[in-house]
Amino acid sequence: MFSIRESFLFSLWAALCGAYEQSALHRLMAALGRGCERLMDGSRICGFFFREGTVARSWGNSGTCRTLSALVNLPGALLHRLYRAFQAQFDGSVFARLAFSMGEETAVGEFWVILALWVIPFERWNNAYNFLGFALLLALFYVGSMRRYSDFRLDVKSVGPYAAGMFLAAALGVVFSAYPGLSARFLMYHATCLLCVLVTVSAVRSTGDLKRLTAGGSGVVLISSLYAVYQRIQGVEINKSFVDMEANAGMPGRVESFFDNPNTFAQVLILLLPLVLGLALCAKRPVFRLASFGIFAVGAAALGMTYSRASWVGIAVAMAAAVFLWKPKLLPLFAAG
Known part of the structure; x- marks a missing residue:
């Protein structure tokens, strides 16, 4: 079978890379790169944006984080108790073992949800499907934690305080809104995003x-x-609502x-x-x-x-x-x- 490594283009590319590694241009670019790294490492502006703030540092040990973590993991804890009470029956069931294995591979399920979310044509999609998809992923994650609750739990700590604060602000926006019904629709969008983040940081292990x-x-x-x-x-076909025909003729x-x-x-x-x-x-x-x-x-x-x-x-x-x-x-x- 023909190999890429045996082709003329690969040999030419390897020769060019070798010549570049020994060239003055490479040494100059490497020196410029090291200089940029030193400037960034010593920059107070970059340090301000890259540093971990006081709120983020204290989030993991805060009472709020521990309380939220206990609440979101409560279904998994209850399911784990059920599993411990009937462990022999669950371990002897082919369907239960299959469900546990699927739950532990929630990241694969998220792959298919993301694919469907963006590939199904817009006119056949409803934003409620987004919420339903990630809610099902959350349920699948709980099934996985039923057997492995000790090391398979929702990671509120890694979500961080800012995402939690944003969702709280969206929820309060519904409470204090002049039009609660309309605001509730936007709350569903934020809930979908929060579920996406929570499931992703917890399932991708x-x-x-x-x-x-x-x-x-x-x-x-x-x-x-x-x-x-x-x-x-x-x-x-040219859509005049997307193209300024006077400024972009042709x-x-x-x-x-x-x-x-x-x-x-x-x-x-x-x-x-x-x-x-x-x-x-x-x-x-x-x-x-x-x-x-x-x-x-x-x-x-x-x-x-x-x-x-x-x-x-x-x-x-x-x-x-x-x-x-x-x-x-x-x-x-x-x-x-």
Whole structure:
């Protein structure tokens, strides 16, 4: 079978990388990168934004955190007591063991929920489905904690005080709202987001879980971007509510994939493309790395077809942050590019 390592392009790339490692340009870029790192490490401004505040430091040992943790884990504790009371019956049941195994793999279930949430066309989706999906994931997590309650509990501490405070503010907004019915709809949006965060930080317990969840995001990017490319090939009718015909004469229609708005589609790509790139960088097998880079390329092309200029700037900033976290010494080269 033909191997990529035996190809001429791979040999040329390896030769170029070797020449670059020994070049004065590499030494200059490495020196600039080290200088940037020293400036950031010694910067009071960066230190102010990166430091952990007093509220965050004291959150884990606070009475509020312990109380909330006990409340959200109460169903799991009760189910665990039920399991201990009838352990022999549960362990002897094939269906119970299957349910326990599924609960312990809640991160895989979240993969499918995220995929459905973004890939099902907008006109066939209801925002109540989002809440229902994450509520089912929460129930699945409780099933997993029924057998492993000691080390499989909802992690309120890692959620942090600010997400909890935001949800409390949203709940109080309903109480004091002049239109409680309308405000309750927004509360459901915030509850969905809170459930997403709570389930994610609790269910993702290993690097493998994180890779599975990131693979779900990659699936979203691939499917929605391929459909966007199909839209471009078929031709997209210009929607005058999205295109200023006077300022953008001759501009083609903007792809929107499964979404109702090209800007919404672009924002989704901004969220997920850095995760796809991260998956490519940490993939151990060449075939997975190549597939991830291919998905990233298709997603980047779809982002360009949205003609969402603010999103173009946003992805550039996101990529700069990714380069900073990956190899800070490449920041000057990235800025020049």
